[in-house]
Amino acid sequence: MRILLFGILLLHACTSHLNSIDEESHYLKSNEVQIATPQVNFDTQFFKDSLQIRMDLNLEGVEIFYQDNSGKTHLYKQPITIYQSQILKIQAKKKGLIDSDIETIQLVKQSNKIKGAKINLQPLAHDNYPGNGPKTLIDFKKGDIDFKKNNAWLGFDSKSIMIDIELAEAESIETIYISLLQDHNSWIFLPENIQIYLDNTLKLEKTLSKPAAMQKATNRIIKLSINDSKTKKIGLHFQSLNTIPNWHPGVGNQPWLFIDEILIE
Secondary structure, three states: OHHHHHHHHHHHHHHHHHHHHHHHHOOOOHHHOEOOOOEEEOOOOEEOOOEEEEEEOOOOOOEEEEEOOOOOEEEOOOOEEEOOOEEEEEEEEOOOOEOOOOEEEEEEEOOHHHOOOEEEEEOOOOOOOOEOEHHHHHOOOOOOOOOOOOOOOEEEOOOEEEEEEEEEEEEEEEEEEEEEEEEHHHOEOOOOEEEEEEOOEEEEEEEOOOOOOOOOOEEEEEEEEEEEEEEEEEEEEEEOOOOOOOOOOOOOOOOEEEEEEEEEO
């Protein structure tokens, strides 16, 4: 009888202790909670004259801050309007909570400099992802992360892709923007290297860092700055990863490269 009673008391004590631990695990300290990334709403990443941007996070007491091309940080109070290409860095803060992750958004003002250009692809896009032909790259239409939604993307499964652009007339160029898709689940990777040629002369080369692990699907706009060069012929050479990395289920296979837009300023 004494043994039975002791067992009941011991069981009750252990259960009470476990319940206490379980109850505590349901409550996080405020300084352990991170704020969600603010919602940022706008019509398009490629705009003509101006673009209005709205930011929101439905949480009382939260302040949203953004940094623009000036490098200054501003408190968001009402919708903002931009008239030039901008890289915005946006973050939410609330006293007692962990700041949100920084959301970086590239917004590009359209230029007519590329309008009417002739485009040659080598090789052509894959038959499964031909977009609307080479002109897809200069139609100012941004592709969706769900690349199967429309014909905005050109998909390539080659190690090397060359895109030659001949402008209607010689133009002064300061910046080239290349819009790419990253979707590791669909075997779509950013290129390893990009080379820019002006009038058949290598002008700029950029090497991108290789991903070390699976990353979320995202639209990525690569900004390449050129020292105010006047040209009629632009060449873009993309070097894909040799194979899909060993941390990926598709290891050893050729990755895809998806491009939807090329813009110049």
